[in-house]
Amino acid sequence: MNRQIERWRTWVWVLPAVVLLVVFxxxxxxxxIRLSFFSWSAFSTSPAFVGLDNYTTAATDPVFWHSLWNNVLYAVISLIFQVGLALVLAAVLEEVVHQRLRGILRTIYFIPATISITVAGILFSFVYNPQIGLLNRALGAVGLGSLAQDWLGNPQTAIFGVIGMSQWQSIGYTAVLFVVAIQRIPRELYEAAKVDGAGHVRTFLSVTIPLLREMTTLVVILTMSGAFLVFNEIMVMTAGGPSNSSQVLNTWLYHNAFLTDDMGYASAIGTVIFVIxxxxxxxxILITRRRRVQW
Incomplete structure (x- = not known):
């Protein structure tokens, strides 16, 4: 009887969260996913079933594939900076930098993460401005004025300008996550590595990286998922332009849903984003579990 009461109590506490997850x-x-098989608009009274036509449209849509490529590019560059560089930065802060400077530097690196995406996007729009932008002026000051251009107005560089802003804003956040994980590693392991004559690089490779595998997995998941969910940065800085060169899947979804009112195609793009x-x-998660079993 007591066990049944405890079970009911458990469900009473869990049920609100379950309901919220199911509903929202x-x-x-x-x-x-269901709506992606229909042709419909915001004003449709009866959506028409079209099967896989929306997915066929996506497969033959060059802007869709270019948007997907931009997401992949976003993910690769984000992994390099927000995982690789952030991990190195965190290790340097904890193992090389003097203790008195650590707190100050952590704060400095984390400040960009506290700035809203809209504000950061507007700030970098001024940085990339072809006439008064800081980037072009800096290039001119070091004798590289020939490289100056309209960074967000050039189809070849627009997406890289947005990605650059995103890395500036996010690397400090992921670095702090790694700092927290490094602080949880027993100090005895680092002392043992020093006794064995290991330097900073060897200690980083043999002690820090293996013991950060769970945090690394979490950061990789967050970074890659974020790269395929990016939206605000693009809308604030380029709105997908020029000539759709900086479109990503989410902005192309928005374009089809709210500008051309093709909700069925937009639902299909949303399903693709979810699957990815x-x-x-x-x-x-599967790779991490297999490694854990092997170790």
Missing amino acids: VYYPIVDN TFSISAAQ
């Missing part, structure tokens, strides 16, 4: 997460995902992000998370 799982149901919208399932309904979006879900697959990334599932793959990372």
Whole structure:
């Protein structure tokens, strides 16, 4: 009897969270997948079933593939900076920098993460401005004025300008996550490495990286998922232009849903985004579990 009461109490506490997840997460995902098989608009009274036509449209849409490529590019560069460089930065802060400077430097690196994306986007729009921008002026000051250009107005550089802003804003956040994880590593291991004659690089490779595998997995999942969910940065800085050169999947979804009112195609793009992000998370978790079993 007591066990049954405890079970009911458990469900009473868990039920509100379950209801919220079902209503605001799982149901919208399932309904979006269902709607991706229909042709409909915001004013449709009866959506028409079209099967896989929306996905066929995506497969033959050059802007869709270019948007997907931009997301992949975003993910690769983000992994290099927000995972690789952030991990090195965190290790340097904890193992090389003097203790008195650590707190100050952590704060300096973390400040960009506290700035809203809208403000950061507007700030970097001024940095990239072809006439008064800091970047072009800096290039001119060091004798590289020939490289100056309209960074956000050039189809070849627009997406890189947005990605650069995103890395500036996010690297401090992921570095702090790694700092917290490094602080949890027993100091005895570092002392043992010093006794064995290991330098900073060897200690980093043999002690720090192996013991940060769980945090690294988490940061990789967050970084890659974030790269395929990016939206605000693009909308604030380029709105997908020029000539759709900086479109990503989410902005192309927005364009089709709210500018051309093709909700069925937009739902199909949303489903593609869900499949990609879900697959990334599932793959990372599965790999981590297998490594844990092996170790």
